[in-house]
Amino acid sequence: MRVWSVPARAVLSVAALALAAGTLAFLAALFLHVAPANSVSRAYAAEVDAVVYPEFEQNWKLFAPDPLQQNITLDARVQTIAEDGRISTRDWFGLTARDFAAVRHNPAPSHVDQNLLRRAFDFYRSTHSEQDGAPAGPQGRLAEQYLKRIALQRTGPSSDGERILQIQFRVSTATVAPPPWSEEQVDTAAHTRELPWWPVDEADLRGLR
Incomplete structure (x- = not known):
């Protein structure tokens, strides 16, 4: 069984935390984009748009889906x-x-x-x-x-x-x-x-x- 050195474990831990934080931030931006307008989504509208547009734009709302017509x-x-x-x-x-x-x-x-x-x-x-x-x-x-x-x-x-x-x-x-x-x-x-x-x-x- 391979034993990682202390520096290697530290680097892996930091990388895992950064990846988890980035994933949570991305999911939070998508949630704010599809959720009804609120104080948080209005305060960070520019940051949310920068994450979502154009590749991840959604055409539905969290509590009011709008089917294609x-x-x-x-x-x-x-x-x-x-x-x-x-x-x-x-x-x-x-x-x-x-x-x-x-x-x-x-x-x-x-x-x-x-x-x-x-x-x-x-x-x-x-x-x-x-x-x-x-x-x-x-x-x-x-x-x-x-x-x-x-x-x-x-x-x-x-x-x-x-x-x-x-x-x-x-x-x-x-x-x-x-x-x-x-x-x-x-x-x-x-x-x-x-x-x-x-x-x-x-x-x-x-x-x-």
């Missing part, structure tokens, strides 16, 4: 430039459709495939004006960068060997139909809109696989 699908297309300077606009490709394909008939689907893109667009929608699509503060820009990098991670830095200059998203929204026994009448037709073209630079591609 719309089906939202996202498509994207890119504009590329060839070595001779020729600029091309590529066809739309389905980001949501790819996630659905990865989940469908999979007995243990990935949480990322199910929620990453949907939550990224929820974050974008909550930080942009519904009238003109303008970002509301620094979180709006962060939401754009987050959504753009998710798409670029799936397309790669180039298309058919041509560098990507810009990327655009198309959003299709349809209200979930009520159950057969309900007398509620809703418009279930899909409504589509295109977001502006967003430029792609080296910073957007940095670190993508």
Whole structure:
């Protein structure tokens, strides 16, 4: 049986305590994010947001879950430039459709495939004006960068060997139909809109696989 030296045990103890403290702080931030507004969550709102956004944002409240009421699908297309300077606009490709394909008939689907893109667009929608699509503060820009990098991670830095200059998203929204026994009448037709073209630079591609 291996016997650890006193310094080694001290280092392991400190590391374990730091890990436990970090885990508790992270869970506390998530709890404050989903809990009803209170004096603590208001006092530490900036710190909680720094931990939660954008990767760990939640779309539900602790005591009042809000189920999804719309089906939202996202498509994207890119504009590329060839070595001779020729600029091309590529066809739309389905980001949501790819996630659905990865989940469908999979007995243990990935949480990322199910929620990453949907939550990224929820974050974008909550930080942009519904009238003109303008970002509301620094979180709006962060939401754009987050959504753009998710798409670029799936397309790669180039298309058919041509560098990507810009990327655009198309959003299709349809209200979930009520159950057969309900007398509620809703418009279930899909409504589509295109977001502006967003430029792609080296910073957007940095670190993508």
